Amino acid sequence: MNGTSSSTGTSSSTGTRERFAAYADRIAGTSPSYAAWARSVDDALVALLDAVPPQQRQPELVFAVARRLGADPSDPGALRAIGREARHAFVAALTTATVQANDPRRLGPVVPVLQALAAASARPLGLVDAGAAAGLCSIPDRVTLDHRVLDGAGEPGAPVRVHTAVADPAVHLTVTVSGAVPAPRSTPIRIGARVALDPNPIDLAEPHAFDRLVEAVPPEATDRTALMREAARAALAVPPVRVRGTLPGDLDRALDALPDGCEPVVLTTGTLVYVPGAGRQRVVDRLRERGVHWVTLERTGILDGVAATLPHDVDPEDPDAFATLSLDGVALGVSDPFGVRVRWFRPPGA
Numbered sequence: 001m002n003g004t005s006s007s008t009g010t011s012s013s014t015g016t017r018e019r020f021a022a023y024a025d026r027i028a029g030t031s032p033s034y035a036a037w038a039r040s041v042d043d044a045l046v047a048l049l050d051a052v053p054p055q056q057r058q059p060e061l062v063f064a065v066a067r068r069l070g071a072d073p074s075d076p077g078a079l080r081a082i083g084r085e086a087r088h089a090f091v092a093a094l095t096t097a098t099v100q101a102n103d104p105r106r107l108g109p110v111v112p113v114l115q116a117l118a119a120a121s122a123r124p125l126g127l128v129d130a131g132a133a134a135g136l137c138s139i140p141d142r143v144t145l146d147h148r149v150l151d152g153a154g155e156p157g158a159p160v161r162v163h164t165a166v167a168d169p170a171v172h173l174t175v176t177v178s179g180a181v182p183a184p185r186s187t188p189i190r191i192g193a194r195v196a197l198d199p200n201p202i203d204l205a206e207p208h209a210f211d212r213l214v215e216a217v218p219p220e221a222t223d224r225t226a227l228m229r230e231a232a233r234a235a236l237a238v239p240p241v242r243v244r245g246t247l248p249g250d251l252d253r254a255l256d257a258l259p260d261g262c263e264p265v266v267l268t269t270g271t272l273v274y275v276p277g278a279g280r281q282r283v284v285d286r287l288r289e290r291g292v293h294w295v296t297l298e299r300t301g302i303l304d305g306v307a308a309t310l311p312h313d314v315d316p317e318d319p320d321a322f323a324t325l326s327l328d329g330v331a332l333g334v335s336d337p338f339g340v341r342v343r344w345f346r347p348p349g350a
Helices: 010-027 032-039 043-049 059-068 078-085 087-096 104-120 209-216 222-237 251-256 277-290
Strands: 125-130 143-149 160-163 171-179 191-198 241-244 263-269 293-299 323-327 330-335 341-344
Touching: 010 032, 010 043, 010 059, 032 059, 043 078, 043 087, 059 078, 059 087, 059 209, 078 087, 104 125, 104 143, 104 160, 104 171, 104 222, 104 263, 104 293, 104 323, 104 330, 125 251, 171 222, 191 251, 209 222, 251 263, 251 277
Parallel strands: 125 191, 125 263, 143 171, 171 341, 191 241, 263 293
Antiparallel strands: 143 160, 293 323, 323 330, 330 341
C-alpha cells in the first residue's frame, strides 16, 4: 500500500486511486466530508498526486495541506478546485509537508509495552518519539489506561485499570482488547527524559500551534480534537527536547540527546509510513546496531521483519488489523488505525 512505486505510470495512478478509495470506505462512518473528498479524486488530481513521492500521498496529509491552502472540507468539490487553481503551490506544499494528526489514542496499545519495559529496568526510560509533531504521543506516563476485555460473545466487559497517570494534567484512554491480553500492572511508566524528533516539530507554547496540529483531523471529529487538547495540556507540562530532523538520518542525533542514566526507547506511531521503504529498513538496522528498544504502532505490512512474525490469520485488509504493534521487531498485536481496538498475540515481556 505504501511501497516505492514510481511517481508516474498506470500502476502508480491505480495505487493512488486505490489508496483514496480505501480511505473513503474506512472513514465514511465517522467523516462524511473526508470520505467525499477521497471519492472526489479524478484524473487531474491523481496526476497531481503522482507528482509527489508516494509517502506524501497519505490522504490525511493531502487533506491537511488542502485545508491550509484554503479548501473547505464541507465543499465536496473544494479538493479538486485547489488542485486546479493552486496546482504548483499544492505540489510544493505536499512535497515537503510533514503534517501528522499526532493522535494520542495511539498510546492505548503502546502504554502496556512501555509499562513492561519500565518494570524490567532499574533506570527510567529515555523516550525518543520519532515523528513526534507536537509530542502528543510523548506522554505515555501521563495516560490513565483502562482495558475492556471482549468475552466469548464478543461483548466488552467492565473497564479494568491497566495504568494510572503519574501526574496531572493527563489523558484517560479506554481500549477494547482481546487475545493474549497483558495482565494489569501496578508499575507506573517512569520517564527520565523525552526527545521529540520531527522534520518540523511543533512547539505548543507558540501561538496557533494547536490549530496547526489539528489541520489533519476531520472536522466531524470533535471528540478527537477535545482529547488532543487534553493531551496538549499534558505535553506542555513535560515538554520534550525538540530535535529537528528525519529518519533514518537523524536517529543517532536524537538518541545522543538522551542523558546518561536512562533506558533508551524509540517510539514510532504512524510515522514510518512517511519514510520510503529502503529508509525504513535503515531505521530498523540502526536501532539494532545501537542496541536500544523500539516500540512501533505502524501500518501492517510496511516492516517486512515485523510482518514475518504475525500469525497467519492476520489479514492486512481487515480494519481491525490496520496497524501492528511491535516490540524490538516482534509483533505483539494488531489494532484499528487509532489503537482503540487491539487483538494481542503475546503480552510484552512474555
